[in-house]
Amino acid sequence: MPSRPMIGYAHVTKSFGSLRAVDDVSLDIAEGEFVAIVGGSGSGKTTLLRLANRLIEADGGTITVEGEDVQNVDPVALRRRIGYVFQSGGLFPHLSVADNVGITPRLLGEPGAAIAARVDELLELVQLDRAAHRDRLPEALSGGQRQRVGVARALAAKPRIVLMDEPFGALDPLTRDALGDDYRSLHRKLGLTTVMITHDMTEAILLADRIAVMHSGKLLAQGTPAELSNSTDAYVLELLRTPRRQVERLNALLSQSGAA
Numbered sequence: 499m500p501s502r503p504m505i506g507y508a509h510v511t512k513s514f515g516s517l518r519a520v521d522d523v524s525l526d527i528a529e530g531e532f533v534a535i536v537g538g539s540g541s542g543k544t545t546l547l548r549l550a551n552r553l554i555e556a557d558g559g560t561i562t563v564e565g566e567d568v569q570n571v572d573p574v575a576l577r578r579r580i581g582y583v584f585q586s587g588g589l590f591p592h593l594s595v596a597d598n599v600g601i602t603p604r605l606l607g608e609p610g611a612a613i614a615a616r617v618d619e620l621l622e623l624v625q626l627d628r629a630a631h632r633d634r635l636p637e638a639l640s641g642g643q644r645q646r647v648g649v650a651r652a653l654a655a656k657p658r659i660v661l662m663d664e665p666f667g668a669l670d671p672l673t674r675d676a677l678g679d680d681y682r683s684l685h686r687k688l689g690l691t692t693v694m695i696t697h698d699m700t701e702a703i704l705l706a707d708r709i710a711v712m713h714s715g716k717l718l719a720q721g722t723p724a725e726l727s728n729s730t731d732a733y734v735l736e737l738l739r740t741p742r743r744q745v746e747r748l749n750a751l752l753s754q755s756g757a758a
């Protein structure tokens with residue numbers, strides 16, 4: 499881990515009324531890392547993610563982005579430096595694909611021709627055919643295509659950090675797999691630092707360099723998939739049980755049918 503993390507959480511807390519949604523969490527995310535946050539519903543994953551770009555303000559502790567305390571950075575400027583991909587794409591329904599992707603450059607006052615060129619570049623990056631998709635409304639896209647547009651929009655201001663809240667959760671397994679792989683390639687190609695929330699431990703193991711496990715607002719464990727697999731924590735073992743069982747069942751089934 500380098501001395502200055504890209505995102506650093508130090509003893510961070512956030513309560514909603516009497517509920518501690520994030521409870522004394524410390525986590526460093528290095529430049530270029532792909533970290534998955536895994537945990538059950540209500541464990542504090544989204545709250546933790548949104549504290550980094552000040553969509554939610556912390557009650558205690560310190561959060562740094564590229565070495566700067568986020569409290570000292572204007573939230574709007576901070577969000578330009580950090581791409582955000584929502585669970586359901588979060589696209590504006592009345593805007594075309596091109597207008598959705600180009601909204602940040604437009605807000606930044608870039609000239610029309612530069613925006614159009616950037617939109618084309620971004621659609622190519624997320625592998626959406628420009629001619630076929632540029633002018634469509636979100637309702638005329640599949641779930642997977644919508645998420646590709648969501649990724650393109652998150653990358654529009656050339657952020658170095660991307661936060662993703664269950665980006666592929668609502669997709670069928672094949673689309674989900676393809677999008678996960680494609681995003682992982684983009685992450686590498688663009689040198690991004692990515693934090694992705696997922697309920698799915700298998701997806702986390704396949705995509706992430708490191709996995710952070712949240713439970714009741716606390717960071718229960720963090721490590722590479724191999725490190726987590728050596729954990730003795732009962733909840734972490736429970737989370738790993740499903741992927742392990744899937745592998746065993748698949749191996750058994752494939753070896754049975756191997757002779758066919």
Ligand SMILES: Nc1ncnc2c1ncn2[C@@H]1O[C@H](COP(=O)(O)OP(=O)(O)OP(=O)(O)O)[C@@H](O)[C@H]1O
Nearest residue numbers: 514517518519537538539540541542543544545546
């Ligand atoms: N704005 C809010 N006001 C009150 N309670 C909130 C608010 N946001 C989150 N919470 C509560 O904080 C806890 C953590 O929520 P959070 O959304 O971070 O969990 P999560 O792990 O992302 O859950 P999920 O996987 O279901 O999205 C939950 O109990 C939730 O109900």
